[in-house]
Structure formats: structure tokens, C-alpha cells
Amino acid sequence: MRRILPTLIALLLFNFVATAQDFPYGKVDNDALAMKKYDKDTSAHAVVTNEYGSSHMGFDNDYRILITFMRHVKIKFFDNKEFENSGTIVEELYNANETSYEDITDVKAVTFYKDDNGNIQQAELDKSKIFRTRDSKHVSSVKFVLPALRSGCVVEFSYKITSPYTFNFKGWEFQSSIPKMRSVYEVHIPGFWEYNAALAGPLKLSFNTAKVERACFTYGGGGGVSGGASADCSDIVYGMTDVPAFIEEEYMTSSKNFKSAIQYQLVQETDLLSGVKTKYAKEWKDIDYFLKTYSEFGTQLKRTSLLKDRISPVIAGKTDELSKAKAVYSYINSTIKWNHRESVLSSDGLKQALENHAGTSGDINLNLVTALNAAGIPTEAVIISTRDHGIVNKLYPDLNSFNYVIAKANIGGQSYLLDGTDPLLPFGMLPLRCLNDQGRVFSMDKPSYWIDMNTGQREKTTTTVDLTLQSDGKLKGAVTRFSVGYSAYLKRTEIKKSNSPDEYLEHISAENHNIKVIKSQVSNIDSIDNPIIETLEVEVNPTDKMTDNRIGFSPFLLNQVKINPFKLAQRDFPVDRGMPSEDRYIITVHLPAEYTLENTTQPIAYGLPNQGGSFLTDFSADANTFTYSYITRINHSVFSPEEYPYLKELYNKIILAEKNELVFKKK
């Protein structure tokens, strides 16, 4: 996975000529109107024929910095099937308060189409049909539908977004769900600001030019401001041509990791009046300092006295650090409920979350770190990016690429990664969403550092079946299923979703048609550090009657795979399962004296390259008893596209094995 890292493009490239320009708006494009299909992707229902965006830094009327982003797009629709997805434009705007906000202006759209009589007509966007909703306190969205869409039409739209947020310089997505013939982004940045630019995704830029404009940016003189400053600007153009449509695959992490786009991060800002430079994120030590002193992070981590009173009864009587840590962990995750919002920070503070009994991942886990420290357990905070959020940017320090925080407790030379958002997670186990590449560890007294998000956790199940063939042709016996590690967590979550364990057990009968559950029991539902044990007393009805009163029996009684989850001929992106897994199954069948086994089954041993996993079966029989077993091991979390065919074949081998039956015949 680490192969597809962003490629850095140095900002200050010189000596290139040519500046890209926006293409003219609102001209009839007869070639586009006449297009019947897109040759490079004949299955496309629409194609972006041209797209240009730019960001310029300037001032507003009160001489405050304002970044103006402009986007101009031309789309050809071949038929009506892309109207729903590509025909509605949505932009989200952020506002901090009444005076500092993003705004949208100059929204326009025009559609050229052939009318019922074959004449070319144009329709303009009606300004009253631009909708604006305030989604929440700080976010609103602007939406409009492209006017008069018809099969074969060509649409252009453009708008400007103004933003005072220099730390949130707009990036650009070269790739979308429809192909693009050309996509260009131009940025114009005065030397007062320095940004890092990162290109994500596998596609290369088709062109990239940069030039310096001398003394292009002057501040001062106006508005009674004394003094002044002037700087050169970098004018940089990034372009891609023939960009294919982006298509998501199953079992992949965030599409952000793979979609071609460019993103910016503010490195340094120079105060226009004083000339004082403020570094934002040149190096990790800058970020360390920022987080340490930040009111929603470092300041909160210092509030050990807030937690001390609350946790002293919790750890009372506990002598060793591990049991203290476990007690604190379960106190925090049962006291504060996760509101399903992901955050690195505690914006309302630890106290508020404790009192509300609800909070973000930041509220909960910063509380956890602080509470553990208050209990005398040296604990650090680890900022991470969840799987849906994409891989963290490692080329340069970039706080924006993190969205979540967890705790790292250091006890007796061992470290435990902890997430307090779910009371069903045992101490030291992380939910799947957190298992994503690497995290950055912060403490109040040491420089930050990277760690792998590897807890050693795995999904593990062991099933044992013991059956005896009855004279009526049915089999009776017991099934015991152990769910260990992450499997126990998943099973517990499933059981807790049912309104009672009985309701959960009703599912077993529905999923396994040939098994009749006579008695059942689930143990350890509430002791989360232990495996879940399901014990079933069952009656099995072998469905396959054979000629001459023989009985066909499939030893794969439960957990059948049946359908290969991997179906593609080839894959473009890695398969990422988050953690290894192991599935063991052992069945023993006792035959009455009058029966004997007619056939056997061959042992199978299939291994993935690089010790990535294996499927092994075994069979042994004596006069009245036989035992069949298998182990499926998936040792790696991530499989490259090159390893994909082997993974697919492993499942094929399992399915082939599942087809085999053992035949009981009368002596």
C-alpha cells in the first residue's frame, strides 16, 4: 500500500513558459455537440471535454486576505444516464462566524442542445434556482441543477468561491466518476505564503509549468493602512489530459488514496505589515509545538486534576499498572458515549464530554489519555487517519491528513493501543476503521514519532463438531464455536444488536438450513476479554440421498464459503482486509456398527506466495469414526493486485473442497 504515495511537486519551478488560461465561456461548441461517443471510453455516458480552475490570493474591500477559487467546466452528455449523477452541482461552504466565511459568487450555467426541430438552442441557469441550505452551525451548501439537460447536450458551468482561510487552500480533483479530456488547475501564490503541494493517485501530470511574476502583489497604501509590502508571485499550472473515469473496487480503503488529485498545505505565512514569518508545518517539531499548546489538544491533555477525582474510586485497590489501566479504560468507554463523529481534537473540552456523557473520538480518547496519565500510567496520544479517510501524508507533516486520535498506554515495556469509543472492544484491540497504515505518537515531553497501526489482533474462529449417525439416517451431536480476538468482538456486536441472545440464536437456524438446533447456549457475552463460546446441541439431516439407501454427507456443516468473494479477472487496487484471520474447523463423525464409509477425501494444501496465507485440510478414519478438518489462514492484511489471483484461487480451493461429500453405506 505504501507504493501509492503522493508525489511531491516542488513549488518554485522556474524557466517554464506559457501560462494556461481559462477557455472562453458560453460559445457554441459544434464539435462537442456533434460528438456521438467518447473514443477513449466508448461506454461513457458523459465526458468532461474541458475543465479549468484557478486560485488567486488577493484582498477584500477591508484589505483582508481573500483567496478566490474559480471553476469552469464543460460537459458533454451523450445520453440521459449521467443526468442524475453529474447534472447536480454541490459545493460546501464553511463559515467560522459572521465576519469570516466562505462565499460563492458568479454562479452561471448554460446548456446548448438541439431542440425538437433540430435547431441549436441555449438555456441559462435561472438564478432563483440556486439553493442554499445551512446544514449545521458552520457548514452550508449550495446546490444547483444544470438547466435543460437533453441527450447530446453540452453544458458549461462556472462559479467562484471566496475564502479568507489561507490554511485551507483549495485543492483540485483531476479524476471523477466520468472521464475528462482535459483538466487544468492554475494557482497564483504571492511569496508571502508558502505551500506544499501533493499529487495523489497513480496518474501523472501531462503538463506542469511555473513562472514568477515580479512584484505582482502589493499591500498597503489603501484604507489608511500605513507602510506596505510587495512580493513576487508563483504562477503554477497543473494539467492532465485523457483522464480515465475513477471506478471504485470492493475491499479497498478510501478512494482518496487512489483518485488523482492535488492538495495543498500551508507551510509558512509572512505578516504583511510586520514581515514576521509564522511557520505552520515545516517540520514535525512545529506541529508538536502547535498541538502541545493548542487549547483543544495539549491544554486538554494537561487536565489530569480533572480526571484524578473521578478515577481514584475506579482504580482503588488495584495494585498493578495493567489492571489500573483496564479499569480506567472501561470507566472512560462506559462513561462517554461516542457520537460517531471522528476528530483529533476535543473542541468542547474534556469536562464537557464527561458531563454530557457523549463526545467525538477526540473527546473520548483525549480523556482516556489524560485519565491514564492521572492514574500514573505513562500514556501518549496517537493521531491517525481512519480507513475511510485515506492514508496519512508522510512526505511532509500535514495535520489535515489526520481525523482521529487513540491512546497508547506504556505498561511494563509493552505498549497498548486503545480506543475508548466502543465498550465492546477489549483492552488493547482497535476497531477496523483505525487499522490504517501508521499513526503519529504525541506526548507532552518528547518529540513525536511514527508507529505502525499494528495491534497484532486477528479474526479467529475455531469450530468443533461431534456427531453420531442414528439408525434413522439423521446425525445427532454437538457443535462448539469459539470466536476469538476480533471475531469475538464482531460476534458480540452482532449479539448485542439482537434484543436477546435467543433472538440471535434464531439466526443460526435460518442460516444453516440442514441443522436443527435443539439446545443452545452462548457464553462470555459480557466478559469482553474472553472468547465467545457458542454451544449447540444439534440434529443434522443429510440432504443428499444416494442410490441404494446410502447417505451423502457434507462435512462442511457450518461457515460454508460457497461463493468466491473475489470475482474480478484482475484488480487495479490492493485488497485491504485490515488484519489477518484464522478459521479452524474439526468434525468427528461416529458411525453405528452397520454403517461403513464408502469413500475418502484427499488432503488439500494450498499456500499463498510470501507466506500470505494457506488452506489445509486433513482426513483420517478408522473402523467407526472419521475426522475431517481444515484451517484457513490469511496472514497478511493487504494483498497487492499481483497477489490477487492467488487469493482468489485460495477461495476456489475452499469451494472445491466444500463440494466433496462422504458417503455412508450399509455393510
Add this chain to the structure above:
Amino acid sequence: MIRAKLLIGLLLFTGLPAWAQNKLDINLIPANLLHNANAVVRNEETTIQVIEADNVEFHVKSVVTVFNRNGDPKVNINVFYDKISSIKYIKGFIYNEFGKVIQKINERDFDDYAASDGFSLYQDDRVKHYRKTSGQYPYTIELEYALKVRQSLYFPSWEPCEESNVAIEKSSFQFICDPGFNIRYKQDYLPGKANITTTREGKKAYSWNISNFAAWRDEPLSPPENQNKPRIILAPEAFAYEKYSGSFASWQQLGKWEFDNLLKNRTTLPDETANYIKSITAGISDPKLKAKKVYEYMQQKTHYISIQVGIGGLQPFKADEVDKDGYGDCKALVNYTKALLQAAGIDSWYCEVYGNSREKLSLIPDFPSIQGNHVILCLPFKNDTTWLECTDQQIPFGFLGDFTDDRNVLACTPEGGKLLHTPKYRTEQNLVTRKADFTLNEGGDLEGEMTTSFKGADYDDRYAIVEKAQSERLKDFKKYCQINNIDIKTLEYKLDKSLDPATFENVKLSAREYGAITDGKYYFSLNSVDRQSAGLKPITNRVNPVTINHGHTYEDRITYTLPAGWKLDSEPLNVAINQPFGSFSANVSVNNNQLVYVRKLQIKDGTYNKEVYSDLVDFYNAVVDADNYNVILVKK
């Protein structure tokens, strides 16, 4: 769609005047209410007071005890409001299990969001969402809020027991109005009659209450949820709605009011469009074919976008606006289609319906009120009434599908409202027929061709796949298909969009190692094309009757040509089951080296008594068993 606007999101939250705190001790909950309950409504009082026709107050007080995480959603409070309704206040308390106050709830504990129904581009509703909670179970939340609403056209129904696994200790509902303000109401599954009294202020008060209602479980194949639980539905006689007012006591009058106030004079088209419609329909004499031509024109010219704005989401955009913009919501597109048909000289009716694919929810014949959430168009041809769904660009003329079939709808005509019933897709009509010819070789590989047709309500079964690019179709087909290692040589779809529409699918395929050969036996799955993968979950002590919404018929015939030298070792499959709710037969016959598998599954729609459920479980188990039949061959 016209969203049947919820003025109050969760009516169940009511509170009570601050009780003596220990009364909220959880030990006081009657033991019989704890069974299956994740939460218990301790007390709830809901009041609707009509002060004037354009000034209605909703008052809700509730006390709910939550026992575990599954009960949390019960106190996940959302209060909806919009341009014509505003929140007067919200307040409350959180108590611990002993009934002791542990927190106070204020309005600032609520987050304010734009309400989203998940499909609208724009709607003017907002929601206040409560975010505080308690860390320890059990806990009790008391909440009280009031809303002011400037309309009296529709009132939310009172459904105190609408949520599963929630028991009701006590709940009451009161409707207060001037003696001159007449209401109609319908009460279902409630003991006793409305208690009608006069308040001290001389107002008329209707009240109902319910107590000691045990928590119910969600059971699969239950009748539509709100149809067998206690509820009160209300409708005004005279009402105000924004600038409109009116009155109705019958569907005829309601439809008339809607036609005159919301629909009339909204079907004007630009001359060019009207003329074009005339020109393309000029040569067609059959009015139905004429209408088909107009419908297909509308489909290629428009697309569906939901925008809920203005008068409660009840009035359609004007036809000329849709003509210009090329999009609209269901009301706008139905109204536009009506306008186009009018230009071709064809009369049509705007019809309100409650669309839902899982449940057939019919307008209640003897209780006229605003009940729909969607609009369709009716063409009242003599002896050949035709129905049009106008929000879909791809479906055939006259196809409704399971979203709106077989239910009462309100047609708004110039003469007034008419209650009509949409056509039903019958069990025999909803037919999927599959024919396959497969050849198996000595090594276990399979090769062959399969043709499937989808008819009736099943016409759109392959909808999601048909509309995609071929490369995506191949990927999606593999997702549907149960044949492992499938390699698709060709995959073709043909859509017959005639008045009796059908989708045809043809696939030529091969699959490596379809059969497994071990120790002198050759194994392969008999049914990898239409396999019922799981049975129904058994429900002990079922309460609800069994409802099957739509009947379906599936017919499969697969011929396997077996490799030479092998014969059948397993006993040929031969199953036949007949039940009132359906039938199933599957059998295998072998003729030389040809193994022929014939399967027919038929499920009949209807409502059956609750005892039938266990037969249905057995029935599906038998189907799953048969579908999982593993063919075993041995060398001759």
C-alpha cells in the same frame, strides 16, 4: 414526492409534570413490561391544540427509561420544524435508575441541522437534534417541548406503540379545539371511545389513552406496521394552509380543493412545445399509442430532482418551468406530463399515492385526509385505465412496479377527488423464466448459455445492471451470479418496452472447476443460477399474521450434458410441495448423458394467519435443501 410532512419527528416523547422523583425509580416499572423491552415509556402526554385555523400548538411531554444501547435510539431526539412551524421551547431532565436528577436539558443542548430525507436536493425543513445522554444504564429522560404550527390541513397521527421493543406504561393524547372546529378521527386498536369533555375555557377536548402495553418484536412478513397497532388519525373539516383555506368531508371534496387551489392553471406550455407534441402525435389515431409517444418524449426530455419548497411540498412547479429546466420532482413531472398529454388532446388525472415497495399502503377509503407521499398520473381510457410513473427515464409506458401497484390513490379531477385503485401485479404475471444449456467436461469445467426473461413486477429486476456500461455490467453480473470462476463470453440485454414489458438476458459463459473430482466421484452443484441461499428465521410465539406483498413465479430449466462414462450416484432429486401460500417443485431426470433439472417456485401474495408462518419456514427450508442439492457422479 410529497413528503407527508412530519410536524413532530418522534411523537412518542412526551413528559409529565415534574413527578416526585422517586416515582421514576426503575423498580416501579411493572414486571410484565420488561419482557423484550429496550426502553419503557413511563408516561407520555401529547396535546394538539387548535387555537385558530392557522395557529396550532403541539405540546409533548415524555418520560422514557432506557435499559441498554439498543434503547438509545428511543431517546435520540429529533424535533422537526420548518417555515410554517417553529419551536416554542424544549426542556427536560435526565434521571438515574433511582429516579434522581443527574442532569438538566436545555435548548442549547440541541444541535440545529438542515433536515435531510436523503433524496431531496433542497427542502426547507430543519431539525433540532439532542446530543446529551447518560453513560450508565438504565437511565430515564424527561423531555418537554412545544411547537407552533401555522396550518391545520393535516395533523400527525398518534401512534404511541409504533416502535419495536419499547413498552408503554402510560400514554395519552388530547386534541383541543373550539367547539365550532370540527374534526373527524379514526381510532384503531384502542380500547374505549374518545373521552369528549369541555375545558374550563369552554374548549372541546377529545382524549385517548393507553397503558400497560407490552413491547412487541419485529417479525418478518408482518402486515404494514401502522396497521395493527393502536393509532388515531385526524382530519379537519375546515382548515387553513398558508394563504389557502378550505374544508372537506369526503375524498371528492379534498380532491376538488387540491385541484382548484394547487393544480389548476399550472399546465400551460410554450407554443413550440405544444406544437411539437401535436406534430409528433398527428399521425397516431389510437389514443393509448399517442400517449405512449408523449410519455417517451417526456422521459427523454426530463429527469427527476426532488425539491421540497414552498407550500408544504404540496404544489407542483408549473409545466412551462419544467419545460424550460428539464427537471422536476414527482409532482412537477406528473403535472408536466399531464400538460403534454393535454396538448395531444388526451385527458389525464393527477393522483396522490403512498409509494412503498415493501408494504402496500393504501389510502384509507373511509377516512379522507392527506395521506400520500408520491404522485402518479392516471389516463382514464375507457375500459383501459393506464397509469404512468413520471419520475423514471427508463421504464416502459404504463409500468408502475411494486412501489405504487395495487393500492388506493386519490385522483384530483376538475369534478373533484376520486378514489381509484392501481392495478395489481399477479403472482402468475411476475414471472422469471430461465433456460440454460450447460456442458461439463471430464476435468470439471462448465460451458454453456443461459437465457432469462423477467416479466410483470419483475421487469425491473435487472434494472441496476442494464443501465450500466458493458464493463461494469460484467462485474455486476458476477456479483449476482452464484457460479464460481465464471468467465463471461457474452452478456446481452434486450428490453421490450411494449405494453406488456419484459427484460431478456442472455449470457454465454464458462467456469473452470465447476465440478470437483475426488476419489472416483464427480461433484457439482445442481443449482447455481437461482439458489435460495438462506431460509426464514423461525419465530417462536409469533404474534402477527403473515403478509406476502407480492406474488412471484420462478421457472428454471437447466440441461447439463455430462462427461462420457459417468453416471448418477446420488438419488435423483424429486420434490413437490403445495401450500396455500405457494408451491415448489424440483426434479432431476437423466437421459443418456443429459441431466435435466426443472424447478418451479411460486409464492402467492396475501395475508395468512400467524400459524402459517412455521409452515412457511419449513417450506423455505425445503427449498433451500433442494437448491443445495449436490450432484454426485461415479464412473459407469
